[in-house]
Amino acid sequence: MSKNCLSIFKSSIPNRKFGFRSLSTNQVIEREAKYGAHNYSPIPIAIAKGKGIYVWDVEGKKYFDFLSAYSAVNQGHCHPKIIKALHDQADILTLTSRAFYNNVLGEYEEKACKLFGFDKLLPINTGVEAGETGIKLARKWGYLVKGIPTNQAKIVFCTNNFWGRTIGAISSSTDPVATNDFGPFLPGYELVPYNDLNALEKALKDPTVCSFMVEPIQGEAGVVVPDDGYLREVRRLCTENKVLWIADEVQTGLGRTGKLLACDHENVKPDILLLGKALSGGVLPASAALANDEVMTTLKPGQHGSTYGGNP
Numbered sequence: 396m397s398k399n400c401l402s403i404f405k406s407s408i409p410n411r412k413f414g415f416r417s418l419s420t421n422q423v424i425e426r427e428a429k430y431g432a433h434n435y436s437p438i439p440i441a442i443a444k445g446k447g448i449y450v451w452d453v454e455g456k457k458y459f460d461f462l463s464a465y466s467a468v469n470q471g472h473c474h475p476k477i478i479k480a481l482h483d484q485a486d487i488l489t490l491t492s493r494a495f496y497n498n499v500l501g502e503y504e505e506k507a508c509k510l511f512g513f514d515k516l517l518p519i520n521t522g523v524e525a526g527e528t529g530i531k532l533a534r535k536w537g538y539l540v541k542g543i544p545t546n547q548a549k550i551v552f553c554t555n556n557f558w559g560r561t562i563g564a565i566s567s568s569t570d571p572v573a574t575n576d577f578g579p580f581l582p583g584y585e586l587v588p589y590n591d592l593n594a595l596e597k598a599l600k601d602p603t604v605c606s607f608m609v610e611p612i613q614g615e616a617g618v619v620v621p622d623d624g625y626l627r628e629v630r631r632l633c634t635e636n637k638v639l640w641i642a643d644e645v646q647t648g649l650g651r652t653g654k655l656l657a658c659d660h661e662n663v664k665p666d667i668l669l670l671g672k673a674l675s676g677g678v679l680p681a682s683a684a685l686a687n688d689e690v691m692t693t694l695k696p697g698q699h700g701s702t703y704g705g706n707p
Contacts, residue, residue, distance in 0.1 A: 420453055445472025465614075466646045468677035477676035490706045500705045511656070511668060513685040517694070518705035522645035522671035523559025525682040528699060529608060529641040529667045530563065532686060534583075535693040537605025541637055548605045551598045551638075553589035557615030558608075558643050567608075570615075589613055590621040592628050599636040606667075607633055608641035611657035626661040633666070639690065645671035645682065666690060 418426075423441035440458070444451040448471055450460045463469055470477060484499070491497045504516045519528055530550055537548040552567040559565075565573045566580035574580070585604070587594040599607065611626060613619040633640040642665035647657035649670065654660055656668070667690060671682035680703075 418453055423453060447471040447473075464677055465672060466649075466651045467672040467675075469650050469673040470676050472677065474676055477678060481678050484707055488707050490703065492702050493700050493705055497705075497707050499707050507683065508685065511685055512664065513668065514687040515685070515691040517684045517686075517691065517699070519682045519684070519701055520680045520703050521559070522669070522682055523561050523564050524701070524704075525645055525669040525671050525684050526558040526608070526643060527561065527563050528684040529643075529669050530606070531699055532667055532684065532690055532694065533606030533608075533639045533641060535698075536639060536690050537603075539693050540689065541605060543603050543605055547583075547603045549583050549585055549601065549603050551585045551587060551595070551604055551607045553609050553613070554586050555589060555613060555616035555619070556608075556610060557613070558610075558645070589616070589619060590625055592625065592632070595629070596632055599632055599638050604636070604638055606639040606641055608643060610643045610647065611660075612647050612652065614646045624661070626658055626663050630663040630665075639666040641665060641667040641669065643669045645669055649673040 418441075420439065420441040424439060441453045442450045442458075443453045445460070445468070448460055450458050450472060452458070460468075460472070488497065500518065504518070507516050508514060517528055517532075519525055533550060534548045537543040538545060550567075554569045556567055557564075557570070557573075558567075560573060562577070563581060565577060567584045567586070568574050569586065585598055585601075587598050589609075595607065598604065607629065609629065612621070629640060632638075642656075642658050644656050644658065648668075649655065649672075651657075651673070652660065658665060666686060668685040669682070670685070674683060675681035
């Protein structure tokens with residue numbers, strides 16, 4: 396991560412602790428290094444407060460936050476409407492699990508389906524869970540609808556993709572940092588170069604391919620924007636070969652690229668839409684997979700879900 400993600404300038408209140416215990420940046424870093432797993436290497440800034448486009452560290456220094464938690468706080472830190480909605484709901488009900496109905500999940504599902512133009516939404520928690528959900532939906536559809544022989548369904552990904560760090564996600568990765576010493580990996584994945592329509596067309600002709608999953612703009616790879624028309628051709632090739640197109644809009648979706656979805660720049664619609672990060676306004680983990688009935692109704696009770704997915 397580059398230090399240029401944050402533009403630094405002095406705050407007018409240089410020593411305020413914002414209600415936190417009086418620890419220096421070094422003390423915060425040392426404590427985390429001692430008790431926390433070393434699975435990240437953060438910029439050495441200990442953030443204690445956020446508001447809108449700004450964050451403050453424990454010494455009271457103010458920063459312009461260009462990173463926005465990898466797009467999870469597109470709406471700004473602690474947006475007052477989002478925080479009020481969180482407080483109002485938390486005072487009434489926080490969790491039911493999916494063992495029961497709750498009175499607000501359907502309202503959320505309806506609004507999201509109408510906004511994005513899909514029949515159904517499956518609520519989950521994190522971006523990588525959205526990816527796993529998309530893969531399960533595609534495989535289920537491949538067996539039940541496309542008629543792929545059992546356990547032969549393939550999913551095509553692009554090189555330099557990133558959608559998380561579970562075994563399912565890194566099985567599609569070409570990054571040795573993500574994959575070294577974590578094998579064996581899952582079968583049924585194939586890779587083509589990003590932005591290479593000829594390679595994609597060849598791969599999709601395989602009748603056992605059920606899906607192509609792609610980021611409209613590759614994020615972790617370095618914010619790689621494909622050629623104009625790439626997504627339109629992806630849509631055409633998937634339709635022609637009876638392959639589901641999964642658009643991973645976890646990072647690019649919800650306004651990050653100047654439109655509601657990055658796919659909207661080419662006026663195309665995927666078969667499965669994956670959302671996350673900014674979906675909750677940056678206050679709780681929340682993600683979703685959206686699809687039409689032909690795909691979503693292949694799942695039956697007990698085949699997918701989570702305790703917190705769909706919490707009020």
